[in-house]
Amino acid sequence: MEHIISVLVENKFGVLARVAGLFSARGYNIESLSVAPTLDPTTSMITIVTVGDDRIVEQIIKQLNKVVEVMKVTDLTEADHLDRETALIKINTNTKPEHRDEAVRICDIFRAKIVDSSPTTYTLEITGDTDKVEALINLLEPLGIKDLIRTGRIAIAREAAKAVSRHNSQPAKA
């Protein structure tokens, strides 16, 4: 199954290679990867999306914990979480005359933004979960997608209070 793994690491060279190496050494592909510094500039958060056998992923998570520069590993798939990705999509608008209007309409429905415009193209920016991004891509495909770039997913756990109340059937109020 799919796993979204957050890895909090020292912001140093070579760390990403070590983390990625634990996947490649087991013949596992990383579906998406995002790395950026956290509030503390000496640490970075790596978000990895991978698909694999639970046993192997559990082993990889344990191995990640062993890396000296890794401070914390969370498998967000196990808990309630939010995930988002951004895509920039450059579409052709000159194949048919109505395409330019059609692109704006689709853009509105998805609350995407047009961030660049040329006489023959629009570039759209969309942020959302993977389903939303893919739905938009599917709709835009007939117009002709010239170029597409996706950030890969980032994810964050939902606030714990909600998760607790879900499991706690007794009303908390006295």
Add this chain to the structure above:
Amino acid sequence: MKKTGAEIFVESLKQEGVDVVFGIPGGVVLKIFDVLHQQKDVEVILTRHEQGAAHMAEGYAKATGKAGVCLVTSGPGMTNIVTGLADAFMDSVPLVAFTGQVSTNLIGNDAFQEADNVGISRPCTKHNVLVKDVNDLARTIKEAFYIATTGRPGPVLVDIPKDVSTDKADFKYPDKVNLRGYNPTYEGNKHQIKQAAEEIIKARKPVIYVGGGAVFSDASDEILELAELTQIPVTMTLMGLGSFPGTHPLSMGMLGMHGSYWSNMAMHHADLLIAVGARFDDRVTGKLSDFSPAARVVHIDIDPTSITKNVHAHIPIVGDVRTVLKQLNVILRSLDGNVNERKQQVRPWLNQIEEWKRDHPFKYEQDDKAIKPQYVLEKLFEMTKNEGIVATDVGQHQMWAAQYFKGKKPRTFITSGGLGTMGFGFPAALGAQRAYPDKLVMCITSEGSFQMNLQELATAAIYKLPVKIIMLNNGFHGMVRQWQDLFYEGRYASSDLGKIPDFIKLADAYGIPGWRADKPADVESVIKEGLKYKGPALLDFQIYPFENCYPMIPAGGAHHEMVLEDPPELKSGTAKKKNVEEEEGELPA
């Protein structure tokens, strides 16, 4: 006063208590060797190949428990130690490898003797670092030794560019390390330990299964106490040999592919396994789906990745083996004061094991014509009273040595387990001998393994390291030939090594004396001569070349499916064997 990087390096080694460095100089580490040359506290042992340096450092580390140190140059110097790093990584050996690197302004330029040392070593080190600033050097060295020797030990590589060794900085060796992401667990979870104790008291057919972690953790006393307190028999992995006295009535010796029949049968029929610093390696477990079908598993290990990797642990305990066993023994003592009652409870189990042992002991047939390897080892251990340090290479001789070795102390059986590195034994023996100049150190090897690092004969001769090389010479890659006999219809594809060289003459060229035994009657006198000689010596035992190592769990088999001897068609002689005898009129030496 400011010091150069090279001076900081040497001062840091002194602070870490390092007394010997194994290595070979080269362009980018000349400054470091120059500083080492001008002091006496840290000895430099110049090896003949970098791989030798890495294995010597491993042998030193395995014999002492301290970190072994090697120092090599950039490029080929570094790539030559990769086998040593991988070996140390698999067997959890505390090793600190220093490699030279081209100057920081040349890195990535395809400079002369440049290699991406950190990139190449990443998957076979516990940790590695490129030092880019001389101000970071002392701290990095401190961290390297700390990481190599704590938690599950392992190799750490520190890559030092040439300009870092010549640049200057203020020197202050840090008192402690501050690593946010590295904090191994030493204490075991109390609740889990209590549960383990309850399982142990209930068990009728328990087995203690000890691995190399027990050796590194110095847990021998605690294992002895646990075994005697609970009357549970102990089996050891190849890496665990010596952690429990081989002569103790509760010792079952080694388990696994070429382990004792009785220990494997005990594993198969056990109702409780107490795994202590072991990792359920495939050579130990055999077929996983048939592994100890009825057993509950208590698994104590400092490395969480080892737990439930291959075999599910019902009671996982992450922690230092020695610390956890101390905690466990305290609980067991309070729960179970009556040893006699315990003895009654496990008596039928111990009787059963005794019966398995009686039915299928280790065996071989020694006639008066060809020397059997087991005979040599049995004689050797008898004559040395199991007192020396043994380092082995890899193959049949290693398995026979493990079967017949009954050492009483940990760190006296040094071998390459996980990686199975032929060529490990001789340099490792030299490293152990350097650590303990007055102890008897024996390298049990074969002509195939020995030739992979024989250049270190020079190191033995020059540094007067009196290692006794016990060569079981069968003219074959013996274990390969055995598998070819069993699974490839006796076609000896590239396993026949022939009769060269004459090892006695070879040793003589290095000024090392040698003795040869051609027939069983010579064995005792050759061992005696070798042991009597006050220096390195090579003993060449021309053994029966077609002896196979049994018992054996065939690949894909389970513990109870051991093969005990040559199948009938092999006994009558393979085609190849007959050919050899007919053509040459004698067995290959």
